[in-house]
Amino acid sequence: MVQPLPVRLQETPSQTAGPYVHIGLIPLQAGFDIFETNFTNVLTGPDTAGERIRIEGRVFDGAGALVRDVLIEIWQANSAGRYNHPADRQESKPLDAGFRGWGRTGSDFETGVWSFETVKPGPIVGRKGHRPMAPHINLWIAARGINIGLQTRLYFADEASANADDPVLNLVERGQQRDSLLARREERDGKTVYVFDIYLQGPNETVFFDV
Amino acid sequence: MIHADSEFLQRDRSIHPPAFTPDYKTSVLRSPRRAMISLQSSLSEVTGPAFGHSELGPLDNDLILNYAREGEPIGERIFVHGHVRDENGRGIPHTLVEFWQANAGGRYRHRNDRYLAPIDPNFGGCGRTITDENGFYYFRTIKPGPYPWRNNLNSWRPAHIHFSVFGSGFAQRLITQMYFEGDPLIWRDPMVQGIPDRSAAERLIAPLDLGAAVPLDMLAYKFDIVLRGRQQTLFENKLQGN
Ligand SMILES: [Fe+2]
Numbered sequence: 001m002v003q004p005l006p007v008r009l010q011e012t013p014s015q016t017a018g019p020y021v022h023i024g025l026i027p028l029q030a031g032f033d034i035f036e037t038n039f040t041n042v043l044t045g046p047d048t049a050g051e052r053i054r055i056e057g058r059v060f061d062g063a064g065a066l067v068r069d070v071l072i073e074i075w076q077a078n079s080a081g082r083y084n085h086p087a088d089r090q091e092s093k094p095l096d097a098g099f100r101g102w103g104r105t106g107s108d109f110e111t112g113v114w115s116f117e118t119v120k121p122g123p124i125v126g127r128k129g130h131r132p133m134a135p136h137i138n139l140w141i142a143a144r145g146i147n148i149g150l151q152t153r154l155y156f157a158d159e160a161s162a163n164a165d166d167p168v169l170n171l172v173e174r175g176q177q178r179d180s181l182l183a184r185r186e187e188r189d190g191k192t193v194y195v196f197d198i199y200l201q202g203p204n205e206t207v208f209f210d211v
Numbered sequence: 212m213i214h215a216d217s218e219f220l221q222r223d224r225s226i227h228p229p230a231f232t233p234d235y236k237t238s239v240l241r242s243p244r245r246a247m248i249s250l251q252s253s254l255s256e257v258t259g260p261a262f263g264h265s266e267l268g269p270l271d272n273d274l275i276l277n278y279a280r281e282g283e284p285i286g287e288r289i290f291v292h293g294h295v296r297d298e299n300g301r302g303i304p305h306t307l308v309e310f311w312q313a314n315a316g317g318r319y320r321h322r323n324d325r326y327l328a329p330i331d332p333n334f335g336g337c338g339r340t341i342t343d344e345n346g347f348y349y350f351r352t353i354k355p356g357p358y359p360w361r362n363n364l365n366s367w368r369p370a371h372i373h374f375s376v377f378g379s380g381f382a383q384r385l386i387t388q389m390y391f392e393g394d395p396l397i398w399r400d401p402m403v404q405g406i407p408d409r410s411a412a413e414r415l416i417a418p419l420d421l422g423a424a425v426p427l428d429m430l431a432y433k434f435d436i437v438l439r440g441r442q443q444t445l446f447e448n449k450l451q452g453n
Contacts, residue, residue, distance in 0.1 A: 016238075018373060019323060022321065023337045034278055035268060035339075037268070085258035133254075140384050148228065148230065168253070207248060
């Protein structure tokens with residue numbers, strides 16, 4: 001016998017968000033208006049500092065079909081690279097009071113396209129002893145057929161030198177796997193759009209993280 | 212000590228359904244097949260969004276009234292409450308809890324739900340609340356009905372309420388479903404059966420809580436939720452640089 005360790009609770013098991021996730025989390029897309037305040041895909045306000053960008057993409061299943069009922073949330077630092085959260089103690093960087101850094105949306109039922117209006121995040125301090133993390137946006141994906149929410153990161157393809165030093169990207173095999181985390185930059189009508197398609201399964205499968 | 216930016220304990224995936232559960236057919240093509248890459252927590256995982264009471268309306272946690280038009284919705288009135296804690300046993304205060312469900316007949320108010328049971332004109336089927344300073348939450352609603360779904364031809368979901376919970380770090384993000392004690396459909400359900408550990412699945416079944424019932428008004432069910440916990444750091448915190 002040895003001394004017993006303190007008993008921990010066990011996490012509540014995940015269950016799929018199901019086909020009607022929109023009702024609870026984005027009811028306007030389910031087809032009705034119930035809340036006074038709705039959470040949306042617009043992270044920016046009139047005073048948000050930083051480069052305005054739109055990120056958009058589609059999600060594909062293992063047969064290459066569009067997944068048109070997916071819920072996507074993003075969580076990101078502000079344009080200075082600071083998270084709006086008390087655990088982020090990078091005091092040399094300004095907080096942007098009007099910028100929570102979180103958004104939620106669903107893919108379009110017809111086109112499968114999802115998008116967010118946000119700012120490009122700055123680089124973020126890495127774990128102690130590690131290099132800084134390149135600018136990135138954290139994504140969380142839930143849908144019918146997805147039993148536990150999928151976590152991945154969107155990095156910016158035009159940040160090649162920061163990406164080359166990023167401690168997380170460097171855990172990912174070069175080639176298709178690392179490229180699956182890079183959003184490509186496009187200019188459309190004077191707006192900057194980063195395109196990030198997600199492949200749930202198959203030869204182009206996106207890298208997902210066990211965080 | 213456990214700091215606000217302490218790393219998360221590694222997720223025990225043996226108590227969650229794996230991505231690929233072929234008896235739940237939709238998972239077949241939507242399940243990643245490659246190994247995930249395990250990450251140590253960085254600031255990106257230990258931080259997450261916070262929500263304030265000002266963002267919620269006064270009826271957001273009352274599904275009996277929050278979509279009532281000409282009258283109240285049909286069905287069994289119930290009170291649902293519980294404690295949101297982390298694996299360390301600490302209550303998680305001020306965190307957003309959202310819920311959605313079918314009506315008493317098993318029909319969702321959703322443009323894609325074509326089940327023949329009728330929409331209830333007085334029932335929306337969604338709500339949200341924020342846990343109190345100790346991590347407790349409650350709301351009232353109508354008990355949802357079971358409903359058929361296209362998996363096998365005669366597949367029926369047990370009555371359930373969907374839950375979405377945040378915690379304080381984005382790595383704690385969780386969506387799950389609450390089932391009702393005594394429902395004979397629970398152990399026939401491929402989503403429940405996808406959980407490899409029966410005792411873990413049992414933790415999704417809310418017991419009838421007569422002690423919290425409102426006499427002559429409504430029954431109560433208690434549904435506690437556990438989110439991931441954080442590592443104890445005995446030395447100075449190592450997460451942030453310099
Ligand atoms: Fe459901």
